[in-house]
Amino acid sequence: MPTYEMPMLLRLMTKPEMRTILKRTAQLIFDKGGFIRKIENLGVKPTPFKISAHGAIHKEANYFIFYFDVPPTKVIEIQDEYTRDIDIARLAIVKELKPLQQPCTLHEELLPPPYRPSVKKLLRVAQIQEKKNMNKQKFQYNNGLDYLPFQR
Known part of the structure; x- marks a missing residue:
């Protein structure tokens, strides 16, 4: 299974609410037959521009990055499920690229x-x-x- 990374912007919320959203996000990956390698919390940051999602405008968001492995056939299903989630302002799923090892010359x-x-x-x-x-x-x-x- 290839490794994917998914940067997510979550709406501003309290820690207990954020914990439930992250659990829900992780559970969907597990349900689709994948496993999570790493979750990075980048904190609360201002968005580069106003993001309109699910009837709300977001100027700040909680930034998270999920690194996970999942079968390639399930990626579209996962992305479709997350785009309908009202707590997620923006997300993208991309295949993780490993840097090429170039010899030093x-x-x-x-x-x-x-x-x-x-x-x-x-x-x-x-x-x-x-x-x-x-x-x-x-x-x-x-x-x-x-x-x-x-x-x-």
């Missing part, structure tokens, strides 16, 4: 250009192309006329 990049492996490779490719071009015949207009009829 700082020591190569600090070398002068002629000594870098990438530049050496480019020079070798250029030399090969140059040798190919030397063997090529140059095109000659051989029409037997002293002038080119198609040029004015």
Whole structure:
């Protein structure tokens, strides 16, 4: 099962109400055959713009991020269920992207250009192309006329 992350904006409420909403949210994930890896509470923050949801305008919200695994066929059902919940102002479910592990090449990049492996490779490719071009015949207009009829 792939890992998904779901940033949620909940309306402002008391802690007991928030606890019940989070339990309800988690229970739906469990009911769909998934499991929760992590829940992050980012706290109460102002929203970047006024959010109108379920007949109310939200200027501040409780920010949470759920990290969970669930079968891909159930993601649409989960998102549909949460969009109808009046306590959730905004949410999105996205597949968690793992950062690519790139080797550090700082020591190569600090070398002068002629000594870098990438530049050496480019020079070798250029030399090969140059040798190919030397063997090529140059095109000659051989029409037997002293002038080119198609040029004015």
